[in-house]
Amino acid sequence: MVYKILGILCFLFLFWGCAFDLAHVSYKPAQFKPEPEPRITLIMKDAVKVEQAPCGYARTLLKGTRWDLIGTIPEGEVYKPKDQVLTVECSHVHEAYLVVSGGALIGFYLPVEKGFVPISPTIKLPID
Amino acid sequence: MKTLVKVLLLTLMVCGIASCATSGPKFTEMNVAKISQDPGQGRIFFYRPSSMGAAIRPDILLNNEKVGEAISWGFFYVDRPSGDYTVVTSTEVTRKCSFVLDKGQTRYIRMAISMGFFAGHVYGELVDEPAAIEELKGCRYIGK
Numbered sequence: 461m462v463y464k465i466l467g468i469l470c471f472l473f474l475f476w477g478c479a480f481d482l483a484h485v486s487y488k489p490a491q492f493k494p495e496p497e498p499r500i501t502l503i504m505k506d507a508v509k510v511e512q513a514p515c516g517y518a519r520t521l522l523k524g525t526r527w528d529l530i531g532t533i534p535e536g537e538v539y540k541p542k543d544q545v546l547t548v549e550c551s552h553v554h555e556a557y558l559v560v561s562g563g564a565l566i567g568f569y570l571p572v573e574k575g576f577v578p579i580s581p582t583i584k585l586p587i588d
Numbered sequence: 589m590k591t592l593v594k595v596l597l598l599t600l601m602v603c604g605i606a607s608c609a610t611s612g613p614k615f616t617e618m619n620v621a622k623i624s625q626d627p628g629q630g631r632i633f634f635y636r637p638s639s640m641g642a643a644i645r646p647d648i649l650l651n652n653e654k655v656g657e658a659i660s661w662g663f664f665y666v667d668r669p670s671g672d673y674t675v676v677t678s679t680e681v682t683r684k685c686s687f688v689l690d691k692g693q694t695r696y697i698r699m700a701i702s703m704g705f706f707a708g709h710v711y712g713e714l715v716d717e718p719a720a721i722e723e724l725k726g727c728r729y730i731g732k
Binding site: 482544545547551552553554555570571572573 | 672673674681683684685686687688711712713714715716
């Protein structure tokens with residue numbers, strides 16, 4: 461009887477551990493330099509599926525959406541969406557902007573956390 | 589006897605669901621302004637367009653301040669100055685949703701539910717306006 465109770469307690473502790481094991485988006489702090497005025501707007505000529513977003517939650521950049529250059533971080537230029545909500549998520553949900561370098565999407569900038577989330581491989585964007 | 593037990597259980601279930609029902613005016617009946625009347629502020633809508641896990645109604649904290657509860661088929665909104673915001677809901681775990689609010693902007697936070705171990709996890713998701721407006725049509729006002 462005692463062994464049964466101990467077994468049940470161990471089982472519950474194990475599952476308790478699983479239930480509370482939150483996953484977090486990994487990002488590194490990024491020094492953001494704002495642009496005084498948005499001078500460049502990107503337009504997605506086609507939809508882009510980003511499969512390599514954190515925790516396997518794929519994201520799609522919609523065709524025709526506009527993205528304003530709002531600043532830079534050391535890794536690249538930061539573009540904020542004008543007509544699409546973009547987030548990355550694991551257990552928590554974070555608003556995200558695009559980080560672009562040489563016409564390729566190299567990751568996401570988290571404006572609240574002020575962090576950079578790289579993606580690999582990078583994605584050539586269908587923009588002019 | 590078995591039939592009696594079944595009837596009692598059914599009655600309890602119906603009462604339970606009824607107690608969770610939302611009773612305010614519908615979004616479509618209210619003519620709610622989508623943007624804040626104060627040009628220096630932005631507006632944040634919170635809504636929960638589902639009956640799933642209706643008995644779980646966690647508090648919604650916006651930058652550590654309680655602004656309401658995540659009630660099934662309910663919605664409310666708050667006006668806030670521009671800045672960084674984090675929405676926190678706690679059930680058996682704490683879930684967060686962070687976003688930026690600009691002056692004159694409106695953000696929409698859908699309260700979704702996912703499976704948990706002992707109870708479902710209610711969490712905020714940032715939603716595009718067209719999708720949010722469609723979902724809000726089925727919700728009733730629960731603000732104060």
